[in-house]
Amino acid sequence: MxxxxxxxxxxxxxxxxxxxxxxxxxxxxxxxxxxxxxxxxxxxxxxxxxxxxxxxxxxxxxxxxxxxxxxxxxxxxxxxxxxxxxESEVADAGRQVADRVVVTVLEKLFERAATDDDGAVAVLESYATDVGYADEAAEARELAEVDRIIRGEA
Known part of the structure; x- marks a missing residue:
């Protein structure tokens, strides 16, 4: 295990x-x-x-x-x-389901924060890091930025 x-x-x-x-x-x-x-x-x-x-x-x-x-x-x-x-996550390259949920939620929050206020992005990232989700926050922020670029909003 x-x-x-x-x-x-x-x-x-x-x-x-x-x-x-x-x-x-x-x-x-x-x-x-x-x-x-x-x-x-x-x-x-x-x-x-x-x-x-x-x-x-x-x-x-x-x-x-x-x-x-x-x-x-x-x-x-x-x-x-x-x-x-x-350990069902072995079928998902080792990612726990809870971590996948965190990344998905953070991604949506980063997208919204970037639309509303760039300062909110830094606050959100800081909070996520403080509660132990630094890696997930970095991944979510990157995914949100890619989504914004694809939509032509960046």
Whole structure:
């Protein structure tokens, strides 16, 4: 398995049950933080305890997606150690689906920012870089510039 981390939108396996889950949120909390905030110790959960879960593991909200008839009505908070990410991106030169979404959204934002205000382009690029998407921002900005050139707007 690669070292790519779990991101919003990923499909994973619940390693305790072998069932597919869809990651709908990164809680932004560790197991210790989530446990304190929710008055429930994730380390004591039998399913989590089997996977060397630590207080430093990130916690994700997931829903089960086991069949076409599934209509998830509940989310579950699972530590990263309990989730096995399905690496569907190997069919896309290694790009995670979440990264593709980020580039697409940033590209549209760069196109709009360049149309409205060139200063907004720099602000958008700075923000994207600050939140850890420097490579995706550079790619999106380049794609937006190419689109503008093709349309004759540059």
């Amino acid at each position: 690669s070292e790519q981390s779990i991101k919003l939108g990923d499909v994973c396996l619940d390693l305790a049950q072998g069932r597919p889950v869809h990651v709908i949120a990164d809680t932004g909390q560790t197991v210790a933080e989530w446990s304190e905030a929710n008055n429930y110790n994730l380390l004591d959960n039998y399913g989590n305890s089997r996977f060397d879960t630590t207080n430093d593991d990130r916690v994700f909200d997931v829903v089960y997606c086991s069949s076409l008839k599934s209509r998830p009505s509940k989310t579950y908070a699972y530590p990263e150690s309990r989730l096995g990410r399905i």
